[in-house]
Amino acid sequence: MISNIHSPDPLLERAPQLILDAVTGSLHEPWRWLANGVISIVMILAVFGGLFAALTLAERKILGRVQNRPGPNRTGPFGLLQPIADGIKTMTKEDIVPRDADQLLHLLAPVTLLASAFMAFAVIPFGRHLVALDLDSSVLYFFAVGATTELAIFMAGWASHNKYSLLAAMRALAQLISYELPLLMSWLPVVMLSGTLSATGIVAAQAGWKHGWMPSWHIFTPWGFAGFVVFMVAALAESNRSPFDLPEAESELIAGHLTEYSGCKYVLFFMAEYFGMTALSGMAVTLFLGGWHAPLPALEFIPSYAWFGMKLVALLLGFIWIRATFPRMRIDQLTRFSWKFLVPLALINVGTAAFWFLSAGWSGPMQAVRWALAAILVVLPFVLMGRRLSAGLAPRTYRYAT
Amino acid sequence: MMTAALIGILLLTLAAGAVAMSLRNLIHSVLLLIVCWLGIATFYLWAGAEFLAFSQLLVYVGAVSMVVLFAILLTRRSRIDVAVAPDSASRALWALVAGFAVLGVLAYGMLNAKLPVSTSPVPxxxxxxxxxxxxxxxxxxxxxxxxxxxxxxxxxxxxxxxxxxxxxxxxxx
Amino acid sequence: MSLGALQLCLLFSSALFCVGLAGALSRSNSILVLLGIELMLNAANINFVAFWRYGPQPAPATGILFVIFSVAVAASEAAVGLALVISIYRQQRSIRLQEATRLKG
Incomplete structure (x- = not known):
């Protein structure tokens, strides 16, 4: 229970805990544990289900505005009821399964994918006392559960009994495996520097402010910034988002491994993609953006879960913005980008983090030297490898556009 | 209660492994084997080796299974069929005999050994x-x-x- | 005698070992044989964890560390083994173990 006398949390901060206690407080121990668990699960489903609905609408609206068209605006005021209409439409559609398909696997693939996406939410600390499952190695749990995604995509491609589905699944797997490596290595420095694999521990390591105003979030260090960028690029690819949406490039490649899916099962895939994206963004907030900590001491009166939500929504809107801005990559460019650029960058970043750890004792003017050296370690490989990667491709000249 | 659940999971793990080893469709074999690996990860979790359980998940379910599935798809005989030719029955019989013989020896030794058991809770x-x-x-x-x-x-x-x-x-x- | 928890774990691991053994002996598809060997390795890992769990406490986590190394070795074994299988398939268009006899004197 929260009985922290030194800094009594404001009422709003404690509200979720108080409500939970009011509901389950009268129960006895095994039942109370069970009720707490069930309520956490239901709350995660409800909150992120609602966020999913809002996100689909926001994505269509923002994409519409970026492409100079209004977006959905017919259903309800300003098209606000569009997600409900979409839901009814897809749920009532016929579920078509190919005759030769592996019926059981065809059903299991979307279920596995969605289950693993949901399971990832269990360890993300949403607020000061809001974490469903506080494990000692929760970051490892998060990415271990995420590894099931690849299996689900393989099952979908295989069970469809369609060679294009299978080819697309293989292409998707090549992409996911390529980007798994930079994704896993980008958060290694965070674990090295905060000395823990637990998500709550990593958030606790980012508490406080340097010089009274600069939050000690990991992103405000050279290695943290590089790690965050690599993590977000890899997260884009892992959640099949544009510009890495080759597994399901709807305008060019039918729909990849989803070709033989329709109706409810297709929606499950769609939901899993958005939940995966939300979970990865939540983990990025936890690892690099200070979790639920407020950016300034003066802003601490806003409850922690609101800060987490704001950071999460900002990252998700960033995903949508990127989708509206960048053209899709080719599969060979995509894998080359991972193996020849992101993986070495992430590896060098581990070295930068080691330097940062060893130079922690430097003070006074040496602090500036420390920052400069770490920044050089981050920027130099980026510039050199980026030049090699884009040799012959960039800078592009647009002859007819002035 | 807890032990009953554990025994159920262990039996399920064994059954998944046994069925995986006897199926003709290789893809189904591998998927069942993944269930088996998941069961083993659950066992590690129960035994208090949390880090190990998640490592098992990451390495076997995430990586080894992918390598195996890719290998199966790269070495299949026809484009859509991955069923392997049936193996000889006598070989299977002898293998079963060997398996049960080893199991018998191991179980005999295990049930008769005096093993020091600490009664401390989950370390x-x-x-x-x-x-x-x-x-x-x-x-x-x-x-x-x-x-x-x-x-x-x-x-x-x-x-x-x-x-x-x-x-x-x-x-x- | 009543079955202790340690005995239960050991019985489970030996049963899993024998499932892997029977699979590796009875099948002629080399991928399945490799998977049978993986199962046997896993059974050995279970033994390490079981003895760590019921061994004298408090003890250093040697059992767990051994399993971590063993999992790493098993992963590299799978990678090399499957690469060999693919290479054999390229040479002979078949991955039946009985037919991979080119090195036979």
Missing amino acids: SVSVRDLGAQLAGTHSAALLVIGLILTVALLGGVVIAASGRADIMEEKGK
């Missing part, structure tokens, strides 16, 4: 302790295992990529 080891031991007393082993992994993966790539030129020539003809 807990934090990731920090594991890391300290790994980087302290076992640092040499850690380096060697890193070297083995690197060499093995490089070797795997070289072996799998060699002979590729012949196939390209064959196709060209």
Whole structure:
């Protein structure tokens, strides 16, 4: 229970805990544990289900505005009821399964994918006392559960009994495996520097402010910034988002491994993609953006879960913005980008983090030297490898556009 | 209560492994084997080796299964069929006999051995302790295992990529 | 005698070992044989964890560390083994173990 006398949390901060206690407080121990668990699960489903609905609408609206068209605006005021209409439409559609398909696997693939996406939410600390499952190695749990995604995509491609589905699944797997490596290595420095694999521990390591105003979030260090960028690029690819949406490039490649899916099962895939994206963004907030900590001491009166939500929504809107801005990559460019650029960058970043750890004792003017050296370690490989990667491709000249 | 659940999971794990080893469809075999690996990860979780359970999940469900599935798809005989030819019945019979014989010997030894059993509750080891031991007393082993992994993966790539030129020539003809 | 928890774990691991053994002996598809060997390795890992769990406490986590190394070795074994299988398939268009006899004297 929260009985922290030194800094009594404001009422709003404690509200979720108080409500939970009011509901389950009268129960006895095994039942109370069970009720707490069930309520956490239901709350995660409800909150992120609602966020999913809002996100689909926001994505269509923002994409519409970026492409100079209004977006959905017919259903309800300003098209606000569009997600409900979409839901009814897809749920009532016929579920078509190919005759030769592996019926059981065809059903299991979307279920596995969605289950693993949901399971990832269990360890993300949403607020000061809001974490469903506080494990000692929760970051490892998060990415271990995420590894099931690849299996689900393989099952979908295989069970469809369609060679294009299978080819697309293989292409998707090549992409996911390529980007798994930079994704896993980008958060290694965070674990090295905060000395823990637990998500709550990593958030606790980012508490406080340097010089009274600069939050000690990991992103405000050279290695943290590089790690965050690599993590977000890899997260884009892992959640099949544009510009890495080759597994399901709807305008060019039918729909990849989803070709033989329709109706409810297709929606499950769609939901899993958005939940995966939300979970990865939540983990990025936890690892690099200070979790639920407020950016300034003066802003601490806003409850922690609101800060987490704001950071999460900002990252998700960033995903949508990127989708509206960048053209899709080719599969060979995509894998080359991972193996020849992101993986070495992430590896060098581990070295930068080691330097940062060893130079922690430097003070006074040496602090500036420390920052400069770490920044050089981050920027130099980026510039050199980026030049090699884009040799012959960039800078592009647009002859007819002035 | 807890033990009953554990026994159920262990039986399920065994059944998944046994069925996986006797199916003709290779893809189904591998997927059932993944269920088996998941069961083993659950066992680790129950035994208090949390880090190990998640490592098992990451390595076996995430990585090894993918390598195996890719290998199956690269070595199938026809485009859509991965069922293997039935193996000889006498071989299967002898294998079963050998399996049960080994099981009998192991079980006999195990049930008759006087094993020291500590009655302490589930021991807990934090990731920090594991890391300290790994980087302290076992640092040499850690380096060697890193070297083995690197060499093995490089070797795997070289072996799998060699002979590729012949196939390209064959196709060209 | 009543079955202790340690005995239960050991019985489970030996049963899993024998499942892997029977699979590896009875099948002629080399991928399945490799998977049978993986199962046997896993069974050995279970033994380490079981003895760590019921061994004298408090003890250093040697059992767990051994399993971590063993999992790493098993992973590299799978990678090399499957690369060999693919290479054999390229040479002979078949991955039946009985037919991979080219090195036979």
